[in-house]
Amino acid sequence: MKRAFVTGTAGFIGFHVAQRLLAEGWAVTGFDGMADQGDQRLKQDRHAGLRRHPAFHGVEAMLEDAAMLQEALRRCRPEVVIHLAAQTGVRHSIEHPRAHLQSNITGTFNLLEAMQGQGVAHLLIASSSSVYGASTDLPFREDHNTDRPISFYAATKKSIEAMAHAWAHSHGQPTTAFRFFTVYGPWGRPDMAVFKFTRAILAGQPIDVYNNGEMARDFTYIDDLVTAIGKLIDVAPGGPASDGQSSVAPFRVVNVGHAQPVKLDAMIAAIERATGRTAIRNALPMQAGDVPMTWSDTSLLSRLTGYAPGTPIEEGVRRFVDWYRDYYGGQTA
Template identity: 50%
Template sequence: MNILVTGSAGFIGFHLTKSLLKLGHNVLGIDNINDYYDTSLKHARNEELIRFCKENKYEKQYEFILVDIANSAAVADIFNNHIFDRVIHLAAQAGVRYSIDNPTAYVNSNLVGFVNILEGCRQQSTAHLIYASSSSVYGMNTKIPFSTSDRVDYPISLYAATKKSNELMAHAYSHLFNLPTTGLRFFTVYGPWGRPDMAYYSFTKKIINNETIDVFNNGQMMRDFTYIDDIVQGIVGIINKPPALKKMSGSSAQAAYQIYNIGNNKPITLDRFIQAIETAVGKKALRNNKPMQPGDVPTTYADTAELMHAVGFQPSTEIEEGIQEFVDWYQSYTETKNK
């Protein structure tokens, strides 16, 4: 199949692109390589994809285009010049706390950019659009585990609000234009080539460098940490499962529309998470315990029964194993980068 992956220089997009190429698909990756975090890592991912393609003779299967999805004309050109069997939309302005200080970045990327992707899919009658939502949409929900049947009307960050908006926008396009859309609510994804703004990355860096780490809520927050390989397995599994046209619960509206949680279904404490890093690094952390941050939630916990029923999704990576893989990559990457 011919597949468009937006955000291909990002963490999840990079790993997904590799997996799709291995499976024999043709991939067009697009990304704007913005400076939300160190662009050298994004360029390094692109270089790794090029090396990977050369080593495995995938050069004819992969193309990369530098483009900002907020640019409607540029996105239209992508769809006018390529035919896609599937579109996997991962490009977005990420980060809960960053949205407090930089709201415009989220409007441009997560709202304007998403409309541009929806329009491209509509014009081309794409057979299936898969897009990234987030566990952040659950806000301060007190019922756990989080289920896609739960109400998500009270976001506590602009980032979460934009992701909920994406789900609503996708439903409108599914209903109006019979565009099959599947939204995936990601739960705290981690692993090699990950994002430097994520806690596991910054904790690892600081522990190695004997720097103090800020531990919010005294380490008692619970997170459904999900290893990247498990996430990719879930995305790949859903590619050929476009939702059928159906009536929405409590409504006469019909849409080929689906939302899934994609997480580990095994939340752990931040304390255990830190201990896993300490073990992998071989050094104890210097901790500065602090209260909860604005925009944070005490627990994330994914009910993944629907995705398991649909594609047999069953994460298998324990936190200690996944963190060890990350730390091994991090040490190798930083050593190479510092040469």
């Protein structure tokens, strides 16, 4: 049985990744500190769901606890480490930068250090499309300049990429850093737009629409993202020159997105159709740290894996709304 160590398994993406790996016959150790941010009930329910699987071992501790992390990793002896635990959210990082510093930078350092000498064949680590900052050079490609993050969250993600690259070079650790683009779907994050808007629309409450709904996001459906991660596990960078991204280390960055920006207005319309309700819109100006558009170039993902995420927003939103109604039993969250 292959073994994976996954951080952030009580979180949205980590939960789905762990579920998929378990379904494919992996043994999974999930490491999550149930960090303050986010909905605790959702986190507990996600982890409880995973614990029902006999090949899942859950460890509830913070990445900042280097000794716990080291012990959990040593016991697991993983072939693959997937690092998804993080403090998330552009706006959250403006108010709580220290939480982002400690979880994302110190936490990632602790993980890298704990992995040393453990013979991990492939480290896969979550970065974010937010590293592209306010770039208008669209679609975003992995070799574009990302030296100008405009939120502290993005700055931590850019730092994580740099730390992982240095580690890959110094320790020969094959590493893939994903840049995810606005992920949504069942068991999603209550602080993100699809979730927030669905909750408000079903409750008959107004939704805050920034910049007249003119902003666009490359919404990526969770099952597509998990499929892409599954395929990327199998293509660890073999050596420094394997795809031209790093001339010195077994390291690459890969965009994982749908490659089709959708205007917020169109996303809201999809929720209106799926819920059968009309949104009450509260028009607001653009927010600090936000970018007008994200759009991934996913040609590297396709070249490496032969896969391109394909779930249309209409379909993904419908599945999200079905889950939401089921989970909250027709109530509001």
